Amino acid sequence: MNAKKINDFLKKQPVALCCAFLSLVLAGVIYYRSGAVPAAASQLADKTAEWEHIRDNVKNSEQLNEQSAALTQAMQAIEARLIHADQLASNLQYFYRLETETQTKLTDLRQIGVSKSKTGAARIYVSVGYAVATQGTYLRVMDFLRRIENSEHFCHVTSLTLSHTGGNEATGPAAELSLRLDLELLGAP
Amino acid sequence: MSLLKSKKSDRAAVSLVPPWHPNFRNFERLPDVKVVRTSFFINAVAIVITLGLLSYQILQEYKVHEIGVQIADLQHQIDANTKASDQAVQLFKKFQGEEAKTAEVAAFVKTDFVLSNFILDLGRTLPKTITLDYIDAHENGVSLRGTIQGTPDQASGEASAYIQQLKADAHIGSRFESISLTGLNRGTQGGTGLTFELFLKAKGAPKS
Numbered sequence: 508m509n510a511k512k513i514n515d516f517l518k519k520q521p522v523a524l525c526c527a528f529l530s531l532v533l534a535g536v537i538y539y540r541s542g543a544v545p546a547a548a549s550q551l552a553d554k555t556a557e558w559e560h561i562r563d564n565v566k567n568s569e570q571l572n573e574q575s576a577a578l579t580q581a582m583q584a585i586e587a588r589l590i591h592a593d594q595l596a597s598n599l600q601y602f603y604r605l606e607t608e609t610q611t612k613l614t615d616l617r618q619i620g621v622s623k624s625k626t627g628a629a630r631i632y633v634s635v636g637y638a639v640a641t642q643g644t645y646l647r648v649m650d651f652l653r654r655i656e657n658s659e660h661f662c663h664v665t666s667l668t669l670s671h672t673g674g675n676e677a678t679g680p681a682a683e684l685s686l687r688l689d690l691e692l693l694g695a696p
Numbered sequence: 697m698s699l700l701k702s703k704k705s706d707r708a709a710v711s712l713v714p715p716w717h718p719n720f721r722n723f724e725r726l727p728d729v730k731v732v733r734t735s736f737f738i739n740a741v742a743i744v745i746t747l748g749l750l751s752y753q754i755l756q757e758y759k760v761h762e763i764g765v766q767i768a769d770l771q772h773q774i775d776a777n778t779k780a781s782d783q784a785v786q787l788f789k790k791f792q793g794e795e796a797k798t799a800e801v802a803a804f805v806k807t808d809f810v811l812s813n814f815i816l817d818l819g820r821t822l823p824k825t826i827t828l829d830y831i832d833a834h835e836n837g838v839s840l841r842g843t844i845q846g847t848p849d850q851a852s853g854e855a856s857a858y859i860q861q862l863k864a865d866a867h868i869g870s871r872f873e874s875i876s877l878t879g880l881n882r883g884t885q886g887g888t889g890l891t892f893e894l895f896l897k898a899k900g901a902p903k904s
Contacts, residue, residue, distance in 0.1 A: 519737060520738055520739065520740065522743070523738045523739050523741075523742040526743055526745065527742060528748040529746045529749075529750075530746045533746065533749035533750055534749060536753055537756070540753070544759050544763070547763035547764060547767070548763060551763050551767050551768055551770075552762075553772070554767050554771060555770060557774055558770045558772075558773055560781075561778060561781040563782045564785060565777050565780050565781055568780075568783075568787065568788065570786030570837035571784060571788060572787070573748065574789050574791065575790065575794075578791060578794050578795065578798070579794065579799065582794050582797060582798065585797070585798065587802055605780075608862070621869070628756055631797050631800050632800055632804070634802070636831050644828055648797065649812060649816075652811065652812045652815075652863040656810060656812055661801055662805070664809070664811055665835065666832075666833060666834045666835070667832070667833040667834075667864075668812050668830070668831065668833075669815065669832075670829060671824075671830070675809050693801060693804050693805075
């Protein structure tokens with residue numbers, strides 16, 4: 508009896524029946540597609556982040572070419588001032604040229620070793636140690652020291668001893684002094 | 697009298713009873729005479745629910761479509777700029793490498809203690825009665841040896857005054873943690889004057 512009533516009711520309500528069927532289908536579709544918006548939003552967030560990263564890279568690199576070119580040029584100038592530890596004759600020639608220019612007399616000149624640069628965390632370059640002893644008047648010795656400190660090579664004086672030359676009785680500007688230096692020159696690796 | 701009274705009370709009782717008649721209507725066979733039929737409400741509710749669900753799903757799909765359009769737009773921009781970005785990244789890595797080299801060179805040559813300037817400062821502050829014979833500068837500090845002219849009494853006073861002068865000097869005193877006299881002896885040549893030895897301890901140098 509109930510089934511007959513339901514059947515009659517359904518026959519009387521075809522629109523409602525269709526709507527109910529459509530609603531069921533739509534509910535299924537809604538359930539099936541419920542993750543589409545969050546997934547698309549997540550993908551959009553990822554793409555936005557990627558785009559912002561790329562955009563920042565491009566924006567921040569607007570002057571990078573010029574800056575890199577300037578730095579490269581500076582690096583070429585720096586590398587021209589580095590010494591090469593294995594080129595002993597060339598390295599010692601630098602000190603002999605200073606001797607000539609300052610009119611001092613080198614009494615000791617030794618390349619005492621190569622070590623990694625103590626300064627800087629990167630330790631890209633090496634420092635080449637030298638023991639240098641020279642003699643001359645105060646003005647000439649000071650000239651020698653000044654030229655060493657401001658040399659064409661990158662120099663770091665680690666210790667200095669300045670004293671009267673033994674047996675020299677002269678005083679004042681004519682006094683003969685002995686200058687002993689331990690220094691490091693920055694060298695190419 | 698009593699009869700009259702009873703007739704009056706019967707009429708009152710009859711007037712209180714509702715008029716009675718039989719109801720022969722068969723409701724199942726009678727037509728639906730409601731102004732708004734039940735099926736209208738059923739259909740309306742069903743259509744509203746269906747349209748609501750449909751609208752919701754269309755809105756969701758529209759949102760997905762909109763996001764898809766935005767993603768496609770971003771992807772287009774990403775594709776157009778990826779090459780430039782990669783080049784920039786590579787160039788920046790090269791830049792960083794060279795920057796590290798310059799930083800190392802700068803750290804190597806950086807010093808706030810120029811020895812030639814220090815020697816000139818010593819010469820500038822040196823009293824006429826004192827002669828420096830030996831300067832030894834190293835990581836921990838500077839040793840000075842020299843001679844003070846005059847009688848021992850005068851010379852020892854000169855030594856103290858020289859130390860105070862070095863400490864007070866803006867270019868020398870501020871560079872060292874302490875300046876101390878480590879030796880004071882009679883001169884070996886002819887007995888006049890005193891030889892002295894000073895140690896100027898560098899700031900941060902380990903205690904000896």
